[in-house]
Amino acid sequence: MSNPVVVVYSHRQDVRERIMNAIGRRPAPDVGRIDFLECASVADVLMAIDDQVADLVILDGEAQPTGGIGISRQIHQEAKIIPPIILTVRRAADRWLATWARADEILVHPLDPVTAAETVASLLRRLPARTTPAAAGSV
Template sequence: MTPVNTDASSDATTEVVDILLYSDDVTTREQVQRAVGRRAAKDLPKIRWTEVATHGAVVREAEQGGYALLILDGESAKAGGMAVSKQLKNELYQCPPVLVLTARPQDAWLAASCQADAVVQVPLDPIEIQRVVAGFLRAQEA
């Protein structure tokens, strides 16, 4: 798995995977992190979350690279995750997978047209979002 890092804060070598989480709503960011947890599954590395709240910040962070997954809030007020997904997929060489959060199941087609790799509906179902995140992380291990 390419985007796994070594966490120097512990005595033993611990694998860590980086996930970028974009939403202009702090409550949404907290809900995602709470739903996914410190690990998406027991057999996967710990997650190091990077939270951003603006369009510019998510683009800057994504351009720096090293993320296993980008989780974008499709309901953000200013620059929605769907538009950001399309931008990043068109502008970044080897853009990481993108998971977009939507409020309505009917928006899945729009997220797909914005090149999102997956969609999860809010309010979040912790089991569903863990399954989706774990699937992306396992696919990168293969």
């Protein structure tokens, strides 16, 4: 069985690192280990979604030139299969924008590691069971 893939988008490497460090490689014992796919561009995020690589997407609402709020809205309007989306914002007052963008969850910087890990684990628990292609084809 393969690990869930969590896409982390920000144009800034340090922001992606802070997000990944807050979540950790094993956000909860029952979820198991996760793999991160770092994306610095919108094209990379959209490709991961189109290729159905992303089990969960975390978008930096402050990213430049395209913020995660706009990307979330675009994903919801264009993608055939929409993975759960978490938006990170700098101000709690921006929660309404994340809601408008149809994010499943919202995290506010600075990220609390316990809250971040619990949020990711909660969304991953809702996903259907994953199987590897070999396991799916076996009898």
